Amino acid sequence: MSSRKMLALVAVLLSLLVCSFVQPSFANRSERILDFQSWIQVHRDGSMSVTENIKVICAQQQIKRGIYRDFPTKYKDRYGNAVKVGFEVVSVLRDTNSEPYHIKDLSNSKRVYIGHKNVFLKPGIYTYTISYKTSRQLGFFEDFDELYWNVTGNGWNFVIEKVEAVVELPQWAEVLQSAGYTGRYGSKGKDYSTGFDEQGNITFTTTRSLMPKEGLTIAVAWPKGIVVEPTTMEKLGYMWKDNQSAAVAAFGFLILTFFYVLTWFKVGKDPEEGAIIPLFLPPKWVSPALARLIMRVGSSDDKLFAVAVVNMAVKGFLTIKEEDDNVFTLKRTGAGEERLSGGESKIARKLFGSKNKIKLKKTNHSKIGGAKEELQKCLMKAARNKYFDLNSGCFVMGLVITGLTLAVVILGAANLGLAVFMTVWLSIWTFGCFALGATVISAWRGFAAPGGGIKAVNTAGAMGITLFALPFFAGELFGLWAFSSAVSPLAAVTIVVIISINALFYHLLKAPTLAGRKLMDEIGGFKLYLSVAEKERLNILNPPERTPELFEKYLPYALALDVENEWSEQFAEVLAAASKDGGYRPTWYTGNTWRSWNMAGFASSLGTSLPGAISSSSTAPGSSSGSGGGGSSGGGGGGGGGGGW
Structure with missing residues (x-):
């Protein structure tokens, strides 16, 4: 072999030997970012141009085809509303040559994949240059405007050995103040230095390597008036565009x-009210319960049933016994059945059947609930469309509009699954909270009513039900917060207002008929007689003589029209005198609430305790649930992170 051939062979062997040492040097090194340079230009119109040079070591570990870069485009403002910033890729290079890329939409950001899925990189060092435009990233404050920018993002899985950021402000913009933060999200690390380049641009340079999930965030402020601030109308337009729900x-x-x-x-719209003239008799054929239903334009409550029970007692059909623990026992006397109204007769059949007495306790909820339902059906049959119109069809149309609105809001939610779940959950939970709230209010009314505070059980009951209800109300607030986080606080508040509008017009759409308005005027005249306390005025009107019998006769009407206190006060002296003379007390009532010297307390207690007992005893057990310098790393605009693919 000639010496020339020998030299050529040696050269080839040496080349292979060198390659064998050099190639593995990249393969054995951990992938990292050697240098992360960011050039940030702030324009007068408030937009920004950003160029990032990212030098990486590829060892075919995570970086196989190239890298990806995440850019957050959706944020939450301090009120929880969505803010969507502009983002547009201008160019992507690898080692100064154009490189293919594609963009994938994530939940709150865009991911730019750089490289081709079928082209794998050789181990080595590569520099990627990403140029993009973005908008709505600046903060406009009272005394200055500011760029608060996450340069690198805190989502990288690689060590970043060095970061340098240069901020170029518009001409004549002076840097008023600046700050920087390094470390993981929320950190306030100061591992950086600042300076100015030859063009007067402020620079930020890290003084140590950043570990995975660490980043650099900067803040730069300048005088107002240099960058155009969006007008109020533009801000409102952005807000509605960003929060379409x-x-x-x-x-x-x-x-x-x-x-x-x-x-x-x-x-x-209700017919115009007529002149209200005091009347000493109720309208013919109008029972106390029917009078209450008509005056409430078809709205039923537990007091409606209580009024009917008291009227049955006054007529001699039954007696009411109140025990110390607020349990009422109704006992049939065997008399007075012929004097009962149609609704009262149905109550009697449902309550007693073949028995003579019944306790108002949960164990009898089926009978009591059935009696309430029968009474309401009977009264509604007698009064609906004749004396008032509920206009239910119009209300149902309103519910349809509400349902369609809610459906569109939910379908456009950022978190569809959570929005659907919370809508279903709140629909059930809110109904229970309303029922529980009504019970709490009723309990405290019983405590605050004259005579109601005498019994310690009233206080204990009101406190107990309130404490029991608090966790459920807290759950309601949590549910509303979760729903608002799924759709946006603005949308959630608007939905709550829409539901309130429905509740309001559920009552407003109810209207008396002309015949109903006339009857309401008559009932109003009788109510005036029951409630007026001025003796001189009543003497002029020549009212009936006050007697214990008259008090009892119209007490159910006073309860029905919510003037039991006023009616009782008119008879305070008469009943006190009768009690002294013959030990007067009503034959149909037994209990500790009766005091001839405090008739207002007796009537008020009867008007609150009895409906409360009815409400509790007519519900099935278990039917309700029992169960600068203020910033940090990762803050501001920009950010995201990246990795290899």
Whole structure:
């Protein structure tokens, strides 16, 4: 072999030997970012141009085809509303040559994959240059404007050996103050230095390597008036565009309100009230319970049933015994059945059947609930459409508008699964909370009513039910917070307002008929007689003589019209005198609440304790649930992170 061939062979062997040492040197090194340079230009119109040079070591571990870079485009403002910033890729290079890329939408960001899925990189050092434009990243404050920018993002899985950021402000913009933060999200590390380059641009340079999930965040402020601040109308436009679910909810609210107001003017407006003249007799054939239902324009409650029970007692059909633990026992006397109204007769059959007495306890909830339902059906049959119109069809149309609005809001939610779940959960939970709230209010009314505070059980009961209800109310607030986080606070608040509008117009759409208005005027005249306390005025009107019998006779009407205290006060002296003379007390009532010297207390207690007992005993057990310098690393705009693919 000639010497020339020998030299050539040696050269080849040496080359292979060198390659064998050099190639593994990259393969054996851990992948990392050697240098992360960011050039940030702030424009007068408030937009920004950013160029990032990212030098990486590829060892075919995570970086196989190239790298990816995440850019957050959706944020939450301090009120929890969505803010969507602009983002547009201008160019992507690898070692100064154009490189293919594609963009994938994530839940709150865009991911730019750099490289081709079928092209794998050789181990080595590569520099990626990403240029992009973004907008709505600046903060406009009272005394200055500011860029608060996460340069690297805190989502990288690689060590970043060095970071340098240069901020180029518009001409004549002076840096008023600046700050920087290094470390993991929320950290306030100061491992950086600042300076100015030859063009006067402020620079930030890290003084140590950043570990995985660490980053650099900067803040730079300049005088106001250099960058154009969005107008109020532009900000509102951004807000509605970013929070489309709230815009839909607001649109639904406007349609619903317009529909209800228009409908109310057409069918829900009450006929004009006539002159109210004191009357000493109730309208013929109008029982106390029917009088209450008509005056409440079809709204039923537990007191409606209590009024009927007291009226049955006054007629001699039954007696009421109140025990110390607020348990009432109703006992049939065997008399007075012929004097009962149609609704009262149905109550009697449902309550007693073949028995003579019944306790108002949960064990009898089926009978008591059935009796309440029968009474309401009977009264509604007698009064609906004749004396008032509920306009239910119009209300159902309002519910349809509400349902469609809610459906569109939910479908546009950022977290669809959570929005659907919380809607179903709140629909059930809120109903229970309303029922529980009504019970709490009723309990405290019984405590605050004259005579109600005498019994310690009233206080203990009101306190107990309140403490029991607090966790459920807290759960309601948590549910509303979770729902608002799924759709946006603005949308959630608007939905709550829409539901409140429905509740309001449920009552407003109810309207008396002309015949009903006339009857309400008559009942109002009788109520005036029951409630007026001025003796001189009543003497002029020549009212009936006050007697214990008259007090008992019209007590059910006073309870029905919520003037039991006023009616009782008119008879305080008469009943006290009768009690002294013959030991007067009503034959139909037994209990500690009766005191002839405190008739207001007796009547008020009867008007609150009895409905409360009825409410509790008519519900099935278990039917309700029992169960600068203020920043940090990772803050501001920009950010994200990246990795290899």
